[in-house]
Amino acid sequence: MDPLYDRLARELRECIVTGVYGAGERLPGVRTLSRTRGVSVATVLAAYRRLEDDVLIEARPRSGYYVRNRPTKAIPAPARSAPAAQPSPVTGQELVLSLVKASNDPAVVQFGAAVPDPSFLPVRTVERALARAARQHRNRAAAYAFPPGLPELRRQIARRMSAYGCATGADDVVITNGCQEALVLALRAVTRPGDVVAIESPTFYGLLQALDSLQLEALEIPTDPVDGLSLEALQLALERWPVRACIATPNFSNPLGYCMSESRKRRLLTLLGARGVPLIEDDIYGDLGFGPRRPPPCLALSEGTGAEVLYCASFSKTLSPGLRVGWLVPGHHQARVEYLKYVLNMASPTVPQLALADVLHSGGYERHLRTVRSDYARAVGRMIEAVTRHFPAGTRITQPAGGFVVWVELAPQVDSLRLAQLARAEGVSIAPGPIFSATQKYRNFMRLSCACPWHSDVETALARLGTLTANLSIG
Ligand SMILES: Cc1ncc(COP(=O)(O)O)c(C=O)c1O
Structure with a gap:
């Protein structure tokens, strides 16, 4: 059962989408709503925070919460998807x-x-960092950065991840050629050909191609454009099929764009943890939320849920898709993933790693995020x-x-x-x-x-x- 604040947020969302509260209008005060609904002030604040994260409302200092000026009423969202609930090979990706x-x-x-x-990309910043990397690190730039990858970049990534709640150290990170390679390595670490993998539906086609190339079967789970992966459908699927892994993009999925609430992320983790099914989390869009807070990934919420999370991300949507720099936090599959990465392509190119470590260290990444979001x-x-x-x-x-x-x-x-x-x-x-x-x-x-x-x-x-x-x- 969803917590009270999630239910209140859903009711308020319905009121906004149907125009009960129009664009620019003030929502009921926190104390008023707490009194009229018979819920605590903390519950109302949590519900308003959820709607802020969904970019439906905004807080104005000393004034209250207001509906944002977006055409939420103009066209409704598609309904929750309803794929056939049985595993199948991937077809039609040509x-x-x-x-x-x-x-x-x-x-x-x-x-x-x-x-x-x-x-939308900081082309000049990246260009300067690349030139500096090649000039200042001449000998290192020419050398392999063997798995797990360049230490200073892994340190910068771990530092950022700890700021959004992940207890990740530099030694837990493996640098990859983009998020796509991170997904493939994660899948190879936890599955064998013929295994069944639960996925959101619709989902990113690169993931479907990865499943296809690894001869894995896809189990498409109904997914809602607001709430995300249906946990009820996932539970039934886990009871029925021998699912070896679940892949999800809980922060701003591609193509649906939803952000799962923290309570639903926790329920997802508990569900998977209870059955020993690892979650491969794709957080490539996690830094690109429109709301005031960076939503935590599932990895940050996994403690105590029993779930194992393999976390994948990259700089392709924020800094440069062409540099092909991503990363994987593979948990206790670290040694296996480092080996697989080495077998696949020995190392990711060194100069882009040096350059991105520099962009992160200098604060250029955070500055860019502030405008690009x-x-x-x-x-x-x-x-x-x-x-x-x-x-x-x-x-x-x-x-x-x-x-x-x-x-x-x-x-x-x-x-x-x-x-x-x-x-x-x-x-x-x-x-x-x-x-x-x-x-x-x-x-x-x-x-x-x-x-x-x-x-x-x-x-x-x-x-x-x-x-x-x-x-x-x-x-
Ligand atoms: C959800 C998702 N995951 C992974 C990728 C692959 O990212 P990269 O270019 O970093 O390999 C993409 C690219 O479109 C994506 O949308």
Whole structure:
């Protein structure tokens, strides 16, 4: 059962989404709500904090809590997903390569791959750090940084992680080639070919390809765009199937964008801990929340739950996807993961590690985060507003609490694979729904990346996408 504050937060969210409390309006005072609902002041504060983290409300000093000026009422979010609850091999991922290749084509308007446009990245800061790294560390820059990776970068990462509640030391971190390699290494450490892995549905296609390449079966668990992975469905699945690992993105999942509440994160950990199923946590978007607080990852909440967490992340969405620097905190699989990493590619490139250690040490990372989080929030708000204007009635869209993608549900008769083809012929890329499912569900869904510079061409491209969608919906 969800705690009281979660239930109160859900009720208030409903009131905001249905317009009972409109944009810019003041919510009831904390003491008033505590009295009228018969709950403690701490419960009301926790519920308001949850809504702040979901970017639905904001606290104004000495004035109270207000509904944010976002078009929350304009289009509802898609309903909780309902995938078939049985394991299956991953199919239909061949399409993805053409999607990611399109992301390198400057002539294409990029709503497809979740790759930030350079205008969202601290390109100059990284460039200077790379030059400094090559100059100042000439000999080290030329040497391998064997697993677990460059000590000063691991120290910087551990320091950051401890600031958001993880008891992680530098020796617990393994540097990887991006988050993708971290996920693959984590999977290889805890599974064997043929094993069943529980995943969110819809989920990031790179993860599906990892499962496919390791010959693992995917068990797609229903997932809600606000609450995340359905714990009830997961519990049933764990009772029924021999699940060897569970993978989740509790902070700003791709593509749904939800942030799981702390109480649900704890319940997830307890559920998995009781059955000895490790959680592979993908926290790649964890630093990109729109709310006032950095949400703790499951790793920070795992003590006392009995759960084992293998934590994966990278700097690809914040600093530079091209540097290919990520990391894994593999817990007691450390030795095995270091060995697997060595076998796979011996080491991650040294110069990017030196450069990123420098960017973190100098405070450049935190400074960039302060601006980019609001840049992404604005970009997402703009996209939601534009989809509201340009797409036919009946379209639904998520209201992510962080990250930079939105998940869009189109009319049931619209085939997003066909839409992707038509759009591509006009120089626009989108990510069609079926690539986010092991079994090619979500045919009438698409994911849009909002991390593109907003100018008239982009607005025109989105309007055109809306027209193509309207044409497909009338057959
Ligand atoms: C949820 C998620 N995990 C992992 C990755 C892979 O990240 P990287 O580029 O750091 O390998 C991505 C990239 O889009 C992602 O969205």
